[in-house]
Amino acid sequence: MWRRYIFLLSLLTLHLTACQDDEENYPSIITEFVDVLSNADGRLIRFTTDHGQTYQVTNSIDGFDPNAVYRAVCGYVPEEDSYATIYQLLNVALLRDSTLVLRHDPIRLHSVWSAGSYINMQLAPLGQGGRQYWGYAIDSITPRHVHLSLHHDQHGDPTSYTQNVYASIYVKHIEGYHAGDSISLAISTFDGIRHYTFVP
Numbered sequence: 001m002w003r004r005y006i007f008l009l010s011l012l013t014l015h016l017t018a019c020q021d022d023e024e025n026y027p028s029i030i031t032e033f034v035d036v037l038s039n040a041d042g043r044l045i046r047f048t049t050d051h052g053q054t055y056q057v058t059n060s061i062d063g064f065d066p067n068a069v070y071r072a073v074c075g076y077v078p079e080e081d082s083y084a085t086i087y088q089l090l091n092v093a094l095l096r097d098s099t100l101v102l103r104h105d106p107i108r109l110h111s112v113w114s115a116g117s118y119i120n121m122q123l124a125p126l127g128q129g130g131r132q133y134w135g136y137a138i139d140s141i142t143p144r145h146v147h148l149s150l151h152h153d154q155h156g157d158p159t160s161y162t163q164n165v166y167a168s169i170y171v172k173h174i175e176g177y178h179a180g181d182s183i184s185l186a187i188s189t190f191d192g193i194r195h196y197t198f199v200p
Contacts (some may be wrong), residue, residue, distance in 0.1 A: 003191040027077040033120050033168060034074040036089070044086070047074055050116035055084035057088040073166050092120075092166040098135025098151035098174065104188040108162065110184065114198035115173055119185060121150075123165040130157030136169055139186070141176040148174070149186040150195050171200045 036047040043062040048054045060078060064070065075088030108124040135151035148169070150177060169185075171177055184197045 012079075012096065020029060027085075029075045029077055031075045031088070033092060033115065033118065033166070034072055036070045036072050036074065038066060038068050040066045040071070042066045042068075047076075047084075047086075048118070049071075050118055054096070055082055056084045058083050060088060062087070071168055090166060092168050093134055095151075095167055097134050097173075098133075099137040101133075101135075101153070102137040102149070103133075103150050103153040104149065106154045106188045106190045107150075107152055109187060109189060109194070112187070112194075112196050114183075114200050117200060118196045119163035119169040119171060119183065119196075119198060119200070121187075123167060124162050124163060125154075126154070126161065127157040127163050128160045129163075131155055132157055134165070134167055135175075136185075138175060144178075144181050145187075146174060146177050146181055146183045146195060147150075147191065148183060149190070152188070164184050 032049050034047040034049050039045045041062065042064045043060060044057050044064060046054055046056050055076065055078060069112045071094045072094040073088070073090040073092055074086060076084045076086050078084045103128070108126065110122040110124055112119070114120070116165045132155050133151070133153035137149050137151050139147040139149050141147070152160055171183060174183070180199070182197060182199045184195060185195070
């Protein structure tokens with residue numbers, strides 16, 4: 001059901017974009033990584049951005065698991081009194097500790113950044129729609145610094161065309177991490193290892 005609503009909301013976004021030329025006052029959509037909360041009926045009721053701003057959802061979007069938190073890329077328009085209307089919602093993979101099954105199959109990537117308590121990524125793996133596996137590995141921990149690497153298992157999916165994957169690491173779930181520590185992340189790409197360092 002979650003995937004069905006991602007598809008429907010993506011179609012809604014495309015429709016609204018197509019109508020942009022016809023509407024002089026088309027709203028400016030803000031796109032951010034967020035945590036979205038559903039209520040007991042499986043309807044989205046509010047979301048919080050990585051910068052700590054919380055909005056109540058004005059439009060009715062249901063079909064989700066009850067009382068659940070989803071990680072998503074959200075396109076929204078803020079209203080008065082901390083309300084917002086959602087126009088787009090795309091799934092974000094919340095990565096887990098995969099140290100025991102670590103693979104470094106190369107990928108392409110668009111961007112990596114830190115915001116709030118997350119390290120966020122827009123990845124561009126090659127494939128044919130097969131299932132690939134993602135996570136992170138704890139390579140080492142030194143005083144006040146945690147060394148991570150991205151776990152990527154191509155899992156036999158042929159490297160044919162570029163796909164789009166959004167992913168996040170919740171730094172407070174990293175074993176051995178303490179507030180104020182710096183975190184480095186190594187990602188294997190087709191052009192070599194890329195290194196990023198953050199202080200969340």
